[in-house]
Amino acid sequence: MAVTFHIPGSLRSLAGGRSEVELDDPAGTLSDALQALWVVCPAIRDRVMTEQGQVREHINIFVGKEHIRYTGGLATPILPGAEISILPAISGG
């Protein structure tokens, strides 16, 4: 069962205009799933991750409705059918 990434509006142009990207078999952790996403949409990687491999400060990732901060960060387990949302935080001026 596929895993679905929800792509925020500001990054859709880097994902071929898609608001959702489905990946067939990214079983494992969120880190694995993201690696699979970067293969399909390479330009999204640096928008979401720093050069040190951490999620950018003002970017939030949710697996289902849970922020990954509370579910193990990049090691969060990804189950088949999971929905992963990438969203900018409510911050800044």
Added chain:
Amino acid sequence: MIGELLGHYRVVSKIGEGGMGIVYRARDEVLERDVALKVVGKSAALEQSSRQNLLNEARSASALSHPNICTIHEVGEFDGELYMVMELVEGKSLRALIGGGLAAESVMRYGVQIAGALAHAHGRNIVHHDLKSGNIIVTPQGLVKILDFGLATRVPELAAEQTTSSAPLQGAGPIGGTLPYMAPEVLRGQPGDYRSDLWGLGVVLYESASGRLPFAGRTALEVSSAILHEVPPPLPDRIPPGLAAIIQRCLAKEAAQRYQQAGEVQAALEAVQSASVGTRVQPREQRGPLTTVLRGIRHLRVKDGDVLLLVGTVKGAFLLRSSRDRRRWDVAGPYFHGQAIYSMAYDGRDGRHRLWASTHSYWGTYLRSSDDFGKVWTNPQEANLKFPPETGAVLKNIWQICLGRPEEPQALYCGVEPAALFESRDAGETWSLVRGLFDHPHRPRWTPGNGGLTLHTIALDPANQARIYVGISAGGVYKTEDGGRSWRAANRGIRVVYQPDRYPEFGQCVHKFAMQPARPDRFFLQSHWGLYRSDEGAESWTDVANGVPSDFGFAIVAHPHNPDGAYVLPVESDEFRCAPDGRLRVYRTRNAGASWEPLMRGLPQKGAYETVLRDAMTADGLDPHGLYFGTRSGQLYGSADEGKTWTRILEGLPAVVCVRSVLIGEPCAGRSPKAARAPRVRSSGARPARPSVGKSKRRRRR
């Protein structure tokens, strides 16, 4: 103690008592004012070293001057007793006001002030370490005052005592009971840093919003466990999601997941405040995968002989075009809608017509270029500038784009935050970190200024390809004479006001410096308090603040032709970073700083509390040269006669952070045959670009 004289302070009455000692109301009999006098209890039985530490740190904290921080007037010892004399703040503690929870508007209003105070202190390397609602006072006018800055953890014995206190955790004594405010990393025994204060701020905001502490328990052990492992209960429904999200981020268990600077919390709270009154602007993205074609923007039609202004703001870039009379301006933009543009440049070397801009948003920081004056911009697949993995550093922003010398037309430099220099040898295709500077032994002791730890100024010696100067806030001026392999501090004579050694080797908060194009060993420099000139390649600096209303400011620009000329835009003070007395004036020297005179015709002279940031003023290379600046309130002013008269070119922009001017071609180029009309461009960036193509038929100098 009541009625006794401690030094020249007459003790009047007791205000409160806590682990750190007793606080009295006292009368300063010399200055005839009421003060708060804190006497560290003898029971504290401080070791001599701790006593000295406390003294040093309190003295350091006494340098803080911020409207939301209780000022420490004096620290000393009298008859073996340690005492601190502080501003007497009338009001109620936030803890006493909270009750069942404050209105969201009040939480935000107080939160903005607390975060602003923390940003001020953190920028001076002072961490509170014991932020809690009990040591935040709210005056009857609604002004927040934070007490006990820089004092809490300077006394490890007392901090430990408070941590393990068995006293009731709520409603405890006046100063006890800090455990519920302690960050997880502090509980784990790690030294707290700025981010521990941001945790404390999160606890205070949560408590203010809900009327209860986020992490509760019957014993210290239960509270500690909750802090380390539990998620706080949801906030009341009346708290807007935006505010809840800010509090939640402050309370991230891992410090790296929190806001990294108090200024960010302040900005976030202000944004939620704005949103709550219905002024939020929805961002609109227009980027493409590799390039961005900007539709819906009226682009400039640029021709040889034009003057361009590149204007970077916190929410996008604007391009302006005029003929050389510089009277009417066509405006295009905003480019990079919603993104902060801290640096722009124009590269006309090697036959190019290339604009550069750095864009900064949630999604990172990128260098973008356009070869057709903004119609199409590159949109790099990967971030162009990256810190190598072993540095552990993350690029926060690009503060300066600097062209290499005309004889090295593929060279580009970027100054970035955190403070570092990147260089490209292939016209911006690839970039590398200049390790000689990044690995400098001084680096661990550079401290961030209000804008972060930034390398914001780059100047290349046109005559010596191995010599480069950079400006770092707050590290000071650094200079290399071997092409970047080794660097040394070049701050002799630059005073600091925020540490005991007034003339340290490095650590100066240099706001901006400008190399004189006509005499490249001469510099003018605007420091965090202080206006200087060097005539010997930054080897030493002379104070030239002769006749300016304030020697605080940001922007400084060298006269493009006259080596004795320069311009500054003073602001009143560190605390009040606005034009003195609400009068917007550029100050000019024509005698190398021996005197400065105001230029004001056409500039508002009443109620103009404007701020002009470090890169927001520039000169063009014409004769007479033009001068331009943009303000934090979004106004753009220009002068075509070297500052004698001014006009407002634009208003209503987002806060302006960068202004650069560019001359396209020669004044008579329109009459030249096309084939011979290779672009000749002078840019007024960190250094003026020299003509790289063709020869100047005449070079007018004053």
